Amino acid sequence: NWNMAGFRDAEIGRIRQKVGKGRVICGLSGGVDSSVAAKLIHEAIGDQLTCIFIDPGLLRHGEAEQVVATFRDRFNIPLIHRDASDVFLGALEGVTDPEVKRKTIGRLFVEIFDEEAAKLGGAEFLAQGTLYPDVIESVSAVGQSVTIKSHHNVGGLPENMKMQLVEPLRELFKDEVRMLGRELGLPEEIIGRHPFPGPGLAIRVPGAITREKLAVLRQADRIYLEEIRKAGLYDKIWQAFAVLLPVRTVGVMGDGRTYDSACALRAVTSTDGMTAEVYPFSFDFLNRVAGRIIGEVRGINRVTYDITSKPPGTIEWE
């Protein structure tokens, strides 16, 4: 007999009690989780909350602009926007190992939060939109000595972090977070948004990351999502994204030979991200997307569709 309005009220009480008159900074990513966490905390403590949006240079097309427009302009929540792409991409230069990517990104997010918090004159609390599946995947990874993936918003925090964590969504699954978001009056376009991983496009470019590769990936990803929305399929899918593969293949374009990157498209259904099924697009749909990507994105000349379920695959490629 789960009651979201009750959960909201209880959680608002818990946040007030924990935080007192302290300052909270919330790492806003633009995703559902941090958006719901930020709105909930803002309802609890108002402008004791400042949101810090760090753009790591690893977001999708148009996302940074959208975050600022939504939270600063629409919700009037105090928001600091820090473009940290130079720092992140510099630190990731030449890094190929997925876990090193995650840890590097997690560490930088925390360091930059600390910096921004210091500029604000200090904050006692750091709020995060950590969900239950993040918590249990990390805990079981510790217990089993085999780490599948360290989620940077749970496992990657350094022990010397100065701030205490506020994680009001820790007991919730994704569908419950969406219910809570509706309860809080967040717009459907945010609530219905596909999850996006903290390490962002870094784990969708297997191998070393460059600005050029990210730019190519962003274009393919934008076209793919555009076609998914146009076909009315966005809400039927848990996550959909393009992956830029670290392999070049030969193609033919007009009279010429091409030698460019291949990309993979991924789309899955899921209820909590723990297991996932491939989304069964029509052949026509896939053909249309592939045609557009190859025709419009310079640097990609081959498109594949990933038909791996989770398990044994994972949703992300890294």
Ligand code: XMP
């Ligand atoms: P996997 O790839 O493990 O992903 O099947 C399960 C869900 O988690 C997201 N994901 C992450 N989210 N930090 C995050 O915040 C991470 O390091 C991370 N890795 C994967 C993934 O997008 C999917 O929703």
